[in-house]
Amino acid sequence: MTESEILDIFRKHSALLEGHFILSSGLHSNRYVQCALVLQHPRVAEQLCRELAEKFRHVGAAVVAAPALGGVLVAHEVARALGARALFTERQEGVMVLRRGFSLAPAEATLVVEDVITTGLSTRETIQAIEQAGGKVVAAAALIDRSGGAVDLGMPMAALVSLQIQNYNPADCPLCQAGIPAVKPGSRTKK
Ligand SMILES: [Zn+2]
Numbered sequence: 001m002t003e004s005e006i007l008d009i010f011r012k013h014s015a016l017l018e019g020h021f022i023l024s025s026g027l028h029s030n031r032y033v034q035c036a037l038v039l040q041h042p043r044v045a046e047q048l049c050r051e052l053a054e055k056f057r058h059v060g061a062a063v064v065a066a067p068a069l070g071g072v073l074v075a076h077e078v079a080r081a082l083g084a085r086a087l088f089t090e091r092q093e094g095v096m097v098l099r100r101g102f103s104l105a106p107a108e109a110t111l112v113v114e115d116v117i118t119t120g121l122s123t124r125e126t127i128q129a130i131e132q133a134g135g136k137v138v139a140a141a142a143l144i145d146r147s148g149g150a151v152d153l154g155m156p157m158a159a160l161v162s163l164q165i166q167n168y169n170p171a172d173c174p175l176c177q178a179g180i181p182a183v184k185p186g187s188r189t190k191k
Contacts, residue, residue, distance in 0.1 A: 003161050015033065016033055022182050027168060028173040028182060033144055033163070034186060046081075052074075059111060059139045060109050061082060062085065063084055065098075065130050067088065067125065072088045084111070087102045112126050112127050112137050116145075117147060117151055138155070143159065148165070
C-alpha cells in the first residue's frame with residue numbers, strides 16, 4: 001500500500017480530519033488523527049498492522065509492546081502478523097510499567113508500537129518500561145508519525161505514514177485569527 005492509499009483509508013473512516021482543532025495538549029492544529037476510528041474495524045486494523053509489521057519482520061521481535069490505551073490494538077495486530085506476543089504498558093502513579101503479570105525473557109527482542117507518535121514521549125516511556133523488565137527494544141513503529149519524522153528515539157523507527165501537522169499556540173493560531181470555529185475532537189464541546 002502507498003502512503004496515499006493508507007491516508008484514503010483514514011479519511012474514509014473519518015480518522016483523519018482537516019479543519020481547526022483543539023488538541024488534548026491545548027494546542028490548536030489544522031489536522032486531527034483518531035486511529036480508534038480505523039481500528040474499530042478489525043479487518044482494517046489487521047490489514048494496516050500487517051503492512052506495518054512487514055517493515056519490521058527482519059528485526060526478529062518475539063514481543064510487540066505498546067502503551068495503553070491507544071497502542072493496544074496495534075500491538076495485538078502487529079504481533080499477530082509477526083507471530084509474536086503482544087503486551088501493553090500502563091501508567092501507575094504516573095509511571096509507565098508492565099502490569100498484569102506480563103514478563104519478558106532476559107534481552108527478549110521487543111518491538112514497541114504506537115497508534116500515533118506525536119512527541120515520542122509515551123514511546124520513550126514504554127521503551128523504558130520494557131528495558132526495566134529485562135527486554136531489549138530493537139525498534140519502534142507507529143501507524144502515523146505526526147511529527148513528520150522529527151522524533152528521534154535513538155533506534156530504528158518507522159511509520160506507515162509520516163504527516164507534517166501544524167500545531168499552534170492558541171494566542172497566535174492563524175485559524176483562530178481567520179475566525180474559523182475550533183472543534184475539540186472526540187467530545188461534543190465546541191468553542
Ligand atoms: Zn486556533
